[in-house]
Amino acid sequence: MxxxxxxxxxxxxxxxxxxxxxxxxxxxxxxxxxxxxxxxxxxxxxxxxxxxxxxxxxxxxxxxxxxxxxxxxxxxxxxxxxxxxxxxxxxxxxxxxxxxxxxxxxxxxxxxxxxxxxxxxxxxxxxxRYGNAHQEMKRLVESGAVGDPFLLRIDHSQWVHMPAGHWINDPSKLGGGVVAGSGTHRLDLLRWFGGEVRRVAARFLHTGLTPLGGEDTAVISVEFAGGAIGEMVCTWSAQRAPWYETLMVHGSRGVVHNLDGVKISRNGGDFEGVSLSHDDPYGxxxxxxxxxxxxxxxxxxxxNGNEALKTLRLVNKVYEAANSECWIEVTNE
Ligand SMILES: NC(=O)c1ccc[n+]([C@@H]2O[C@H](COP(=O)([O-])OP(=O)(O)OC[C@H]3O[C@@H](n4cnc5c(N)ncnc54)[C@H](O)[C@@H]3O)[C@@H](O)[C@H]2O)c1
Structure with missing residues (x-):
């Protein structure tokens, strides 16, 4: 250089x-x-x-x-x-x-x-992964502050209405619908917080409320290799709803969420606010x-590329699960 x-x-x-x-x-x-x-x-x-x-x-x-x-x-x-x-x-x-x-x-x-x-x-x-709430939640989970995670809940809710002809509306350019667009972020976070996924099931909807060609709404269930389970809900047809994204990790000794700032409850105690180490919410x-x-x-x-490949593999297994309406095994080799 x-x-x-x-x-x-x-x-x-x-x-x-x-x-x-x-x-x-x-x-x-x-x-x-x-x-x-x-x-x-x-x-x-x-x-x-x-x-x-x-x-x-x-x-x-x-x-x-x-x-x-x-x-x-x-x-x-x-x-x-x-x-x-x-x-x-x-x-x-x-x-x-x-x-x-x-x-x-x-x-x-x-x-x-x-x-x-x-x-x-x-x-x-x-x-x-680089946003301030997720960085802090990851640090807390890694430090054992909520014990062993057993349930992860994550969602994404947005109104995405692009004009006809925009590439986002074309599944061959986007790679699908909301799951390929924003869901990939949330599935990446599920992997980051919960470890590798063992199997997935998924239900998709195409409401037709927007010009999006692929699915605009999805509910996904996952089982992690470590035994925890998780769910993800996402939609790009949340009319007039504010754009929001949330994550909640329940563990054997507590729960941490970012529903209104990052908050943690330890051993059944009241939720306490957690201060964040930087001021960049979206990362x-x-x-x-x-x-x-x-x-x-x-x-x-x-x-890195290999991490992104693992998330892509999970995204594609979600599509396979939605199409087959079966539980689909996820293997990383
Ligand atoms: N991290 C996030 O939260 C987030 C949010 C939105 C989009 N994205 C990602 O960013 C990427 C772009 O999305 P966007 O929303 O900015 O799309 P966009 O359509 O607004 O912008 C894409 C741009 O690429 C240009 N373009 C197309 N073909 C080109 C070519 N051959 N050479 C040069 N320019 C070309 C288009 O003219 C357009 O301006 C996608 O990968 C998308 O998933 C990420």
Whole structure:
């Protein structure tokens, strides 16, 4: 690396790039966004101006050709993650790629292999692991504060109504519906808190309330290899509901939740508020901080390609379970 700041290129400057932009601005002592790219050039130009990058491009290969760029942040529709990640790895760029890694395991493996072969870092942006509530809840659970977890409850409720023709409405680009879109975050968190999943069952609904082509609502049951059980409820058809996400972990000695701030009850006592160690609720800034730190140190990211592959495998088993209406075994080999 040539300068003390890591030089990034942004590929895809749509909705989520605004959240990443705020992370880059907050970490400007460590990172410089050098270039931006979007097939809608006006969006690339918007991010270029905000981040004081020097060029905005329409073709991502122009970013990959630049020798002064160390790493890329890929924020594209899911069906493009593979092509651009492999090209970025071959160009020697470290890669932060939005979730999910891909929609099929073969593509995910090829992406991991390309990064390994090139000796570059691949991190998937499962930002929720880096948010302040989840970080603190994980610390509490790991420290044994609630004993052995036996029940995990997680949900996601949102109104996602994109115009007809948007890629999110097309299951072949999204990889499904709400489960492939936001559910992947929540299933990733279930794995992070509960360990590997042994089997799953799922029921999906397509209400037709939005133009979404895939399922917009899902109820999922999981059994963890360690014996605990869990449930996940998610919908992108929560009309007028505020967007909310919750997690509750019941253990043998207590319960921790984030229904209204992080609260813990130990041994049947009253719920107590827990103070959080940083002020980033959604984790976008902290995931970028982690990525930059891993690029500098060579440390493997928390949400590396193999972790993301395991979450993808679980997501795909959920689809298999919903289609078959059976309990489906999950194996990780
Ligand atoms: N972490 C989160 O909470 C979260 C939330 C929303 C989206 N995401 C993820 O971010 C990614 C992008 O989602 P989004 O909501 O920003 O979508 P979006 O449609 O708002 O933005 C995608 C952008 O990619 C551009 N694009 C498409 N093809 C391109 C190409 N070949 N080269 C360059 N640019 C191209 C489009 O013009 C568009 O501006 C997805 O992986 C999605 O799952 C994550």
């Amino acid at each position: 040539r300068s003390d700041r890591i030089r990034m290129g942004l590929i895809g400057c749509g909705g989520i790039s605004r959240a990443h932009r705020d992370g880059y601005l907050a970490l400007s002592d460590q990172v410089q966004v050098a270039a931006t790219c979007d097939t809608q050039l006006e969006l690339a130009e918007e991010r270029r101006i905000e981040l004081e990058a020097d060029r905005a491009y329409r073709d991502y290969r122009d970013i990959l050709d630049r020798k002064d760029i160390d790493a890329v942040d890929i924020m594209l529709p899911h069906d493009l993650h593979k092509e651009v990640t492999i090209a970025a790895a071959q160009a020697g760029k470290h890669i932060l790629c939005e979730k999910p890694i891909a929609s099929d395991e073969t593509s995910a493996r090829e992406m991991i292999e390309a990064a390994n072969n090139a000796g570059v870092l691949l991190m998937i942006a499962y930002c929720e 976008f800034r902290e995931e970028i901080r982690h990525f930059l730190s891993c690029v500098r140190s060579g440390e493997t990211p928390l949400t």
